[in-house]
Amino acid sequence: MRYRFGSFELVEETRELLELGQPRTVEPQVFDLLCQLLQSRDRVVTQDELIATVWNRNIVSDAAISARISAARAAINDNGKSQQWIRTMPRRGFRFVGAVEQSDNTHPAAMVSNQPVSxxxxxxxxxxxxxxxxxxxxxxxxxxxxxxxxxxxxxxxxxxxxxxxxxxxxxxxxxxxxxxxxxxxxxxxxxxxxxxxxxxxxxxxxxxxxxxxxxxxxxxxxxxxxxxxxxxxxxxxxxxxxxxxxxxxxxxxxxxxxxxxxxxxxxxxxxxxxxxxxxxxxxxxxxxxxxxxxxxxxxxxxxxxxxxxxxxxxxxxxxxxxxxxxxxxxxxxxxxxxxxxxxxxxxxxxxxxxxxxxxxxxxxxxxxxxxxxxxxxxxxxxxxxxxxxxxxxxxxxxxxxxxxx
The missing domain is CATH 3.40.50.1820 (Alpha/Beta hydrolase fold, catalytic domain)
Structure with missing residues (x-):
C-alpha cells in the first residue's frame, strides 16, 4: 500500500519513506509507527495499540513511546508544537490528521500516467x-x-x-x-x-x-x-x-x-x-x-x-x-x-x-x-x-x- 501526504509517500511493500520522490532514512520502529497511524487515520490510536503493533506487546515506557513519536514527526517534518500530521490526543493516544491519498499501486509513474494534467x-x-x-x-x-x-x-x-x-x-x-x-x-x-x-x-x-x-x-x-x-x-x-x-x-x-x-x-x-x-x-x-x-x-x-x-x-x-x-x-x-x-x-x-x-x-x-x-x-x-x-x-x-x- 502507498500513502501520499504533502510532499511525502510511504510505501509499505518496500518499506520506504519518500520526500519529493527521494528516500528518507527512517528507523524500522519509526516506520512501523507511521504505518500504524496512517492505516488507522480515521480514529485515535491508543498507546496500548502502539505497544501491541510496534513493540510486539513488550513492556515499554511512556518516555520510549514519546521518543518514537518525536522521531516519526521529525521524519515527516512535523513537530510537537505544530502537530501538522501527528496529533497528540491527551489521555487518549495519537491520530494522523493530515490529508492522505491511498493507493495499492507501488509505482509512482503509474499513479498519474492516466490522469489529465488538470x-x-x-x-x-x-x-x-x-x-x-x-x-x-x-x-x-x-x-x-x-x-x-x-x-x-x-x-x-x-x-x-x-x-x-x-x-x-x-x-x-x-x-x-x-x-x-x-x-x-x-x-x-x-x-x-x-x-x-x-x-x-x-x-x-x-x-x-x-x-x-x-x-x-x-x-x-x-x-x-x-x-x-x-x-x-x-x-x-x-x-x-x-x-x-x-x-x-x-x-x-x-x-x-x-x-x-x-x-x-x-x-x-x-x-x-x-x-x-x-x-x-x-x-x-x-x-x-x-x-x-x-x-x-x-x-x-x-x-x-x-x-x-x-x-x-x-x-x-x-x-x-x-x-x-x-x-x-x-x-x-x-x-x-x-x-x-x-x-x-x-x-x-x-x-x-x-x-x-x-x-x-x-x-x-x-x-x-x-x-x-x-x-x-x-x-x-x-x-x-x-x-x-x-x-x-x-x-x-x-x-x-x-x-x-
Whole structure:
C-alpha cells in the first residue's frame, strides 16, 4: 500500500519513506509507527495499540513511546508544537490528521500516467526571505496564474475540497496555476515569529521566483487581495493582470466603523475557544459568514480544514495581522489591468470594500456577483459568471508566457 501526504509517500511493500520522490532514512520502529497511524487515520490510536503493533506487546515506557513519536514527526517534518500530521490526543493516544491519498499501486509513474494534467498537482518547497519554509503547488496548463496566499489553506486538502476543487478544476483547464500555503498554515512552516504584510509579500516573492515565473496574472482573494496589491506595486513589471476578489484596503480592526472593529474582536474571541471543534459557536459563525449557502459537505469540510491547516494560536495570530493590513497608499500606484470582484451580500468583507478598491484603482473593472458567499460555490448562479469573466479578463489580452513551470 502507498500513502501520499504533502510532499511525502510511504510505501509499505518496500518499506520506504519518500520526500519529493527521494528516500528518507527512517528507523524500522519509526516506520512501523507511521504505518500504524496512517492505516488507522480515521480514529485515535491508543498507546496500548502502539505497544501491541510496534513493540510486539513488550513492556515499554511512556518516555520510549514519546521518543518514537518525536522521531516519526521529525521524519515527516512535523513537530510537537505544530502537530501538522501527528496529533497528540491527551489521555487518549495519537491520530494522523493530515490529508492522505491511498493507493495499492507501488509505482509512482503509474499513479498519474492516466490522469489529465488538470487532475495533477506537484508540491514543492522554497524558503522565504527570513528562512520560513513555504509549500507551493503547480497544476494545469496555459497562461500562468498565481493565486496569492490567504488565510486558511492546505494544498493537499484544497485539492480534494468541495469548496476549492471546483475552482481549481476550472482554472487548470485554462491556466498553469501556481498557489501556496502562506506561513504558519497548511504544509508551510507553522513555527513562525513574524506575521506581517511585508512577510506575506516576501512569501509570494519566494514562490514566484522558485517556480521560475517572469510575468503572470495575479489573483488575490480575501486576505490575498492586499497581498497581491502590495506585490503588484513592488514588482509592477511582473504582473500582467490583477484580479482582486472579496478584498479590502484596510483590515476591519483599523476601519472607521465601530461595528466592524467589534465584529473583528468577536471573531478572534470565538476562534480562541472553538477552532476546529464541530458544532462550536465559532464554526457556526464562521460557516454563516463565509459560506452561508454552503451544503452540509461544504460546511463540514471547513471543520476538517481547520483541524489540518494550523493551530488555534496561529489562526488567531494570522487573523489579527490580517485585520490590521493597510494597503490604502498603494492603490494609486497600480498599473496592471485590474478586475475587482465582490459578492453583493458578502458578510466577511462588505460590498463597499470592493467598490472602494475599484474606484481608487485607475481603470479598474468592477464585477458584482449576486451571492451571499465570501467564497463563491459551484452550485450558485454566480459561479459560471465568475469563471467566465475571470477567464476572459486574463486571456483576452494575455501575452505569451516567458517561462513554463
Amino acid at each position: 487532475q495533477q498537482q506537484r508540491v514543492a518547497f522554497c524558503r522565504s526571505s527570513d528562512g520560513a519554509r513555504i509549500a507551493y503547488a503547480t497544476s494545469g496548463q496555459g497562461y500562468p496564474l498565481v493565486k496569492a496566499g490567504h488565510w486558511l489553506t492546505h494544498l493537499e486538502h484544497d485539492w480534494r475540497s468541495p469548496i476549492w476543487r471546483p475552482f481549481l478544476d476550472a482554472m487548470n483547464k485554462k491556466f498553469r496555476v501556481l498557489r501556496y500555503d502562506q506561513r504558519g498554515n497548511g504544509l508551510s512552516d507553522w513555527d513562525i515569529a513574524t506575521f506581517s504584510l511585508d512577510a506575506f509579500v516576501d512569501d509570494l516573492e519566494a514562490v514566484v521566483d522558485a517556480a521560475g515565473l517572469d510575468r503572470f496574472a495575479l489573483y488575490g482573494t480575501s486576505q490575498g487581495a492586499p497581498i497581491a496589491l502590495a506585490y503588484a506595486c513592488r514588482h509592477p513589471a511582473r504582473v500582467s493582470h490583477l484580479v482582486l476578489h472579496g478584498g479590502f484596503e484596510k483590515g476591519r480592526l483599523i476601519r472607521l466603523a465601530e461595528s466592524e472593529r467589534a465584529q473583528g474582536e468577536a471573531i478572534l474571541t470565538l476562534m480562541r475557544h472553538g477552532w476546529g471543534k464541530p458544532d462550536s459557536a465559532f464554526i457556526n459563525a464562521f460557516a454563516a459568514m463565509f459560506i452561508p449557502d454552503g451544503n452540509r459537505e461544504q460546511v463540514e469540510s471547513l471543520v476538517d480544514l481547520q483541524r489540518q491547516t494550523t493551530s488555534p494560536e496561529n489562526a488567531v495570530a494570522i487573523r489579527s495581522a490580517v485585520d490590521r493590513f493597510d494597503v490604502s497608499n498603494t492603490l494609486d500606484k497600480v498599473i496592471a489591468p485590474t478586475l475587482v470582484i465582490h459578492a453583493r451580500h458578502d458578510a466577511v468583507q462588505p460590498l463597499d470594500e470592493g467598490r472602494q478598491l475599484a474606484a481608487r484603482i485607475a481603470g479598474a473593472e468592477f464585477l458584482m456577483l449576486e451571492s451571499r458567499n465570501h467564497v463563491v460555490l459551484e452550485q450558485e448562479k454566480a459561479w459560471p459568471i465568475l469563471i467566465d469573466r475571470l477567464e476572459k479578463f486574463i486571456l483576452q489580452h494575455a501575452p505569451e508566457p516567458d517561462l513554463p513551470f
